[in-house]
Amino acid sequence: xYSFDPTEEQQMLMDAVKKYAENDLRPAAHExxxxxELPKKLIGKGWExxxxxxxxxxxxxxxxxxxxxxGALAIEExxxxxxxxxxAVMTPSLFATPILLAGxxxxxxxxxxxxxxxxWSPFTAALIEYAFDFDPNDLKTTATLQGxxxxxxxxxxxxxxxxxxxxxxxxxKLDGQSQAFIVGKEAEGLSVGEEREKxxxxxALPMYRVKLENVKVPxxxxxxxxxxxxxxILLASMRIANAAxxxxxxxxxxxxxMNYAKEREAFGVKIAQKQAIAFMLAEMRTEIEAIRLLxxxxxxxxxxxREDAANEAYLASTGAADMAMMVTDRAVQIxxxxxxxxxxxxxxxMRNGRGVAMFTGxxxx
Amino acid sequence: MPIEFEAPxxxxxxxxxxKTVAEEMMRPKSRYFDEHEHEIPWDYIxxxxxxxxxxxxxxxxxxxxxxxxxxxxxxxxxxxYQLIAAQLEALSWGDVGMYHCLPGGGLGAAxxxxxxxxxxxxxxxxxxNGDKPTFAAMCITEAGAGSDNSAIRTRAVLDEKTNExxxxxxxxxxxxxxxxxxxxxxxxxxxxxxxxxxxxxxxRAGMRGFVVEGGTKGVKVVKLEHKMGIRCSxxxxxxxxxxxxxxxxxxxxxxxxxxxAGFKKAMATFDATRPLVAATGVGVARAALxxxxxxxxxxxxxxxxxxxxxxxxxxxxxxxxxxxxxxSSWLMVIKATWMADNKKPNALEASxxxxxxxxxxxxxxxxxxxxxxxxxxxxxxxxxxWMRDAKITDIYEGTGQIxxxxxxxxxxxxxxxxxx
Numbered sequence: 166x167y168s169f170d171p172t173e174e175q176q177m178l179m180d181a182v183k184k185y186a187e188n189d190l191r192p193a194a195h196e197x198x199x200x201x202e203l204p205k206k207l208i209g210k211g212w213e214x215x216x217x218x219x220x221x222x223x224x225x226x227x228x229x230x231x232x233x234x235x236g237a238l239a240i241e242e243x244x245x246x247x248x249x250x251x252x253a254v255m256t257p258s259l260f261a262t263p264i265l266l267a268g269x270x271x272x273x274x275x276x277x278x279x280x281x282x283x284x285w286s287p288f289t290a291a292l293i294e295y296a297f298d299f300d301p302n303d304l305k306t307t308a309t310l311q312g313x314x315x316x317x318x319x320x321x322x323x324x325x326x327x328x329x330x331x332x333x334x335x336x337x338k339l340d341g342q343s344q345a346f347i348v349g350k351e352a353e354g355l356s357v358g359e360e361r362e363k364x365x366x367x368x369a370l371p372m373y374r375v376k377l378e379n380v381k382v383p384x385x386x387x388x389x390x391x392x393x394x395x396x397x398i399l400l401a402s403m404r405i406a407n408a409a410x411x412x413x414x415x416x417x418x419x420x421x422x423m424n425y426a427k428e429r430e431a432f433g434v435k436i437a438q439k440q441a442i443a444f445m446l447a448e449m450r451t452e453i454e455a456i457r458l459l460x461x462x463x464x465x466x467x468x469x470x471r472e473d474a475a476n477e478a479y480l481a482s483t484g485a486a487d488m489a490m491m492v493t494d495r496a497v498q499i500x501x502x503x504x505x506x507x508x509x510x511x512x513x514x515m516r517n518g519r520g521v522a523m524f525t526g527x528x529x530x
Numbered sequence: 531m532p533i534e535f536e537a538p539x540x541x542x543x544x545x546x547x548x549k550t551v552a553e554e555m556m557r558p559k560s561r562y563f564d565e566h567e568h569e570i571p572w573d574y575i576x577x578x579x580x581x582x583x584x585x586x587x588x589x590x591x592x593x594x595x596x597x598x599x600x601x602x603x604x605x606x607x608x609x610x611y612q613l614i615a616a617q618l619e620a621l622s623w624g625d626v627g628m629y630h631c632l633p634g635g636g637l638g639a640a641x642x643x644x645x646x647x648x649x650x651x652x653x654x655x656x657x658x659n660g661d662k663p664t665f666a667a668m669c670i671t672e673a674g675a676g677s678d679n680s681a682i683r684t685r686a687v688l689d690e691k692t693n694e695x696x697x698x699x700x701x702x703x704x705x706x707x708x709x710x711x712x713x714x715x716x717x718x719x720x721x722x723x724x725x726x727x728x729x730x731x732x733x734r735a736g737m738r739g740f741v742v743e744g745g746t747k748g749v750k751v752v753k754l755e756h757k758m759g760i761r762c763s764x765x766x767x768x769x770x771x772x773x774x775x776x777x778x779x780x781x782x783x784x785x786x787x788x789x790x791a792g793f794k795k796a797m798a799t800f801d802a803t804r805p806l807v808a809a810t811g812v813g814v815a816r817a818a819l820x821x822x823x824x825x826x827x828x829x830x831x832x833x834x835x836x837x838x839x840x841x842x843x844x845x846x847x848x849x850x851x852x853x854x855x856x857x858s859s860w861l862m863v864i865k866a867t868w869m870a871d872n873k874k875p876n877a878l879e880a881s882x883x884x885x886x887x888x889x890x891x892x893x894x895x896x897x898x899x900x901x902x903x904x905x906x907x908x909x910x911x912x913x914x915x916w917m918r919d920a921k922i923t924d925i926y927e928g929t930g931q932i933x934x935x936x937x938x939x940x941x942x943x944x945x946x947x948x949x950x
Contacts, residue, residue, distance in 0.1 A: 166538050166607060167868050168531035175532070234533050298840040427942060438949050443938035444931070450941050451882045454865075455858035462535045462861060469536075477857075479836050484854035522839070 169461075175235050181214055182239050186246025191417075191510075194247035197369035198513055201361070203253050211243070211254030212285035220258075221265055226278035231265060233402060233464035236530025237409040241457070244413025248517045249369040251410060252527050256325045257281075260288035260334045262402065262529045263345055267394035271385065272347065276332070290334035290345070291321035291375050292403070292526030301336070301343060301400055301525065306377060308337040308344060314381040315339070315346060317354075320374060323364075325527060327357045327373035334388070335377065336396075343396040345388035354380040366516035399529070401467055401475040404482035406528035408460040411485035411521040412453060418496035418514040419449045425500055442499055449492045456481065456488045464530065486522035493518030531607065535861075538609050541616045548617060551581070552624025557912075560625045563762040564915050568754050570709070571631055571762060572716060579633045579663035611802065611867035615809040619860070622813025626919040627762030629810060633717075634658055636706055637803060638666030641723040641739050644799045645781040654741055657718055664718035667710035669701035669768060670725045676703075677932045680734045684726040684770065688784070694774040695740055697726055700767070705926070707766030708751050711744045719744045724770065729786045739781035748773035759918030804880040804927055805866035811891030811923030812860050818898040818916045819852050825902060845901060852894050859883070859890040878940040881933040888924030888933070895920040 171179060189210055197203045216239050221227025243251040261280040264272050280288050294305050306319025317337050327333060333355075335348045348355055358374035388394045423446050426437035436442045463481040466474035493515040497504035504511045537545075555574055563571055621629040635642070635658050642654045657664050675681035684699025701707075701724060710720035722742050729736035742749060753767035777784070823833070826845070833849050834842065842850070862883040869876035895917040899906035906913045924930045939949050 166531060166534055166536060166609070167612060167864050168534045168607075169865050169868060170531060170533065172532045238533075298838060300838050300841060302836060423941065437938075437942050438944070440935070440938075440949075443942065443944075443949055444934045446941060447882075447885065447934040447937035450937060451862075451885050454879075454882055455855075455862060455886055458861035458865060459854065459858045461533055462857075465533060465535045476835050480850065480854045480857060483839070483850060484858065487851075 171238055175238055179238050179242050182242040185211055185214055186243050190246030190250040201368045203250060203369045208253050208285055217258045217261060218281045221277055221281055225273050226281045233405055233467040233530050237405055237460055237464040240406055240530060241409045241413040244410035245417045248410060248414050249367045252370050255528055257288045258529050259290035263334055263388060263399050266398060267389050269390035287326040287330040288332055289324055289326050289330045291324040292336045293323040295322040304336060304338040304343050306337040308339040314383055315387060317377040317380040317382060320376050322374050323362055323372045324375045325370055325372050327375050344393050346382045347386040348382055352380050354378040366513060366520055397475040401478035403525050403529045404478040405460060405464050406530040407525045408481040408485035410528055411489040412457045414514055414517045415453050415489045415492040418493045418511055419453060421511055422496035422499040445495050449495055452488045456485050459484055482525055489518040489521040541613055544617050545620050548620035556624030556628045560912055567761040574628060575631055575633055575663050608871040611870040612864060615806055615863050615867045618806055619809040619813040622810040623817045626810055626814050627760040630706060630763030633663030635666045637668035638721060638723045640803050641668055641799050644802060645739055660718045662718035665706050665710040665720040667704050667706045667722045669704045669722050671703040672700060673702055677929055682725055682727060686726040686728050686740055693777045697724060697770045697773045699726060700769050702767045704766040704768055705763060707768050708754060708764040712751055713745045732786045736786050740775055741779040742775050746773055760922055801877050801880045802870050804884040805863045807927040808883040808887035809863045811887035812863060814916050814920045815856055815891045815894040818895045818913060819856055821913055822898045822901060848897055855890040859886045862886050881936040884928060885930055885933045885937060888930040891920040891923045
């Protein structure tokens with residue numbers, strides 16, 4: 166059957182996340198972006214919503230079951246509040262979710278309870294590399310087997326909370342495939358950049374370059390153990406998360422600019438009463454809906470183990486990049502000069518919007 | 531029911547059967563009926579009528595399910611509109627023009643279904659289960675009233691002596707008007723639903739639909755249009771001069787209230803039919819995209835999914851973008867029809883699906899012709915025909931612009947007066 170209603174449980178979760186997004190994340194977003202600081206309390210409150218915890222079974226310290234659909238629904242609601250805040254709250258998932266999905270039993274037992282027990286703590290992952298044609302399936306960072314260890318070499322970029330992270334899940338190319346390796350902060354040859362990444366947006370999210378020079382990782386720390394893991398499913402989960410957050414950001418921009426257009430007067434009427442504006446809004450809403458549904462379908466396919474899930478996630482994420490740029494650009498346009506002023510959030514959302522094309526790897530469901 | 535994207539069995543079955551129909555009965559004749567405008571595809575019509583009867587279905591007119599006879603069926607979630615959308619998508623993948631020649635009630639029956647009483651539904655819709663293929667059509671548009679159908683000039687006046695409505699006016703762009711009204715030997719008696727005002731001073735509030743039986747005196751098909759595409763579908767101009775129809779053929783109340791209830795009912799028809807028309811756009815777009823991929827594969831061009839955009843060729847980017855458009859527009863159709871099936875108000879989703887599908891159908895077919903170059907433009911292949919056919923999906927059942935207006939009013943909470 167086709168059905169588009171979230172379950173009651175999902176709806177309750179979405180409502181809780183929405184409340185946090187609107188009452189906590191959104192009001193803090195501007196200052197966080199300007200001062201490049203996200204209050205710890207704010208992250209802690211988001212962590213307490215328990216999105217990650219609810220996706221991990223009790224046997225590993227959580228209290229639920231992972232579902233990409235639920236994850237996509239929740240993360241969209243959160244990103245509606247603020248993208249940087251969302252990515253910060255969800256950073257430990259970057260480490261834990263791949264372990265949950267593809268880790269060996271020992272890895273799950275060792276790491277999952279540590280991540281989800283108690284307060285938010287910096288566990289993270291490093292996928293992105295600093296190249297214009299960065300391709301998650303063709304990484305420049307390499308892993309080679311030498312005796313009992315894999316040796317990692319390369320440089321990663323855009324790694325959230327890398328400074329002070331307990332462990333980093335590092336993606337590297339091994340025998341032509343992308344594989345993940347659990348690297349502890351004490352590992353020799355691992356160095357995290359002093360300075361934060363300076364990006365077009367996400368100033369509030371501390372991200373760093375991470376260098377790996379001859380870093381030895383025991384075979385047991387390869388995700389999934391010596392046999393490794395399926396990368397496609399992890400990449401698909403990241404792409405779905407990326408698409409879902411893009412929908413959230415776009416929806417924020419759409420709603421804000423729509424409300425503005427209903428207030429702002431020109432030539433004696435509200436500008437929303439002008440077709441030039443009204444049609445832009447209609448198209449924004451339509452494109453948001455299109456990508457939201459595509460994202461849901463990809464997530465559902467992933468949850469139900471469909472063969473084409475990975476490709477669907479690719480399409481959703483690719484479509485989301487265009488949609489987010491289009492919608493956020495128009496939001497700025499509708500506010501006109503005011504949209505260009507940083508007092509209004511739309512210009513930040515437009516900067517977020519362009520980022521969707523490069524943010525795969527910063528969130529996972 | 532949680533969020534799910536599993537096509538129900540009846541839908542996958544229909545898709546499977548109709549793919550064969552499209553391949554065997556439609557595609558081989560596509561070019562012929564494109565080049566022989568106004569010729570009626572009798573073989574196809576008869577085949578489809580018999581095939582649908584054999585399958586237990588009658589036509590694509592929404593089923594009358596008010597009786598509740600089949601208690602078992604009532605328990606399952608309704609999928610009527612979703613199924614029709616899937617059928618239309620599959621048939622339009624075959625040929626949009628020939629899909630219009632599918633016997634059944636079409637938009638005329640849809641109007642009776644949504645604006646008529648239970649008695650009227652039984653009286654007017656049962657004919658589509660008969661021995662002969664039967665058609666019905668919707669007459670709204672006039673020379674001076676297209677998207678702005680409140681400007682309709684056709685009048686209906688009650689003759690109290692005979693208790694008949696007397697209708698006068700000129701209707702154009704009546705899809706299937708000829709097959710619905712003209713009495714062909716091979717067809718059952720159809721009808722047209724004529725929209726007319728019973729009180730011009732009341733504006734929209736005075737607008738009603740009237741069921742006008744095929745062959746009614748004073749009504750004439752005066753012209754069949756020559757079109758850019760969907761040439762297999764007849765598009766009639768119909769004149770009504772003192773045409774008399776029985777009192778009970780009016781859809782809705784015979785008296786004018788001070789509100790727009792009657793007109794809103796007429797417009798509510800569109801909430802049901804817009805996603806269905808959107809489905810036809812998705813069908814023709816899929817035909818074009820699949821054809822392109824076939825031709826590219828024949829030439830050894832592979833589409834490398836999964837790569838970052840920076841590494842894709844221009845053709846790969848186009849194909850991937852088209853797939854995103856196609857898939858997402860289909861999901862919008864499914865959601866809008868799912869809402870209709872579940873009696874959720876879907877004016878917004880219905881119009882959004884039409885906005886999207888209109889865009890997608892025109893963009894994809896035009897892009898496919900472009901990418902195929904001299905092959906795309908050639909009449910040896912159907913790509914150029916699909917481009918001509920697809921254009922209509924952004925025009926009829928509300929142009930893309932009218933649907934944007936509907937979407938905008940919905941999201942802004944504006945009335946027609948607030949956003950003109």
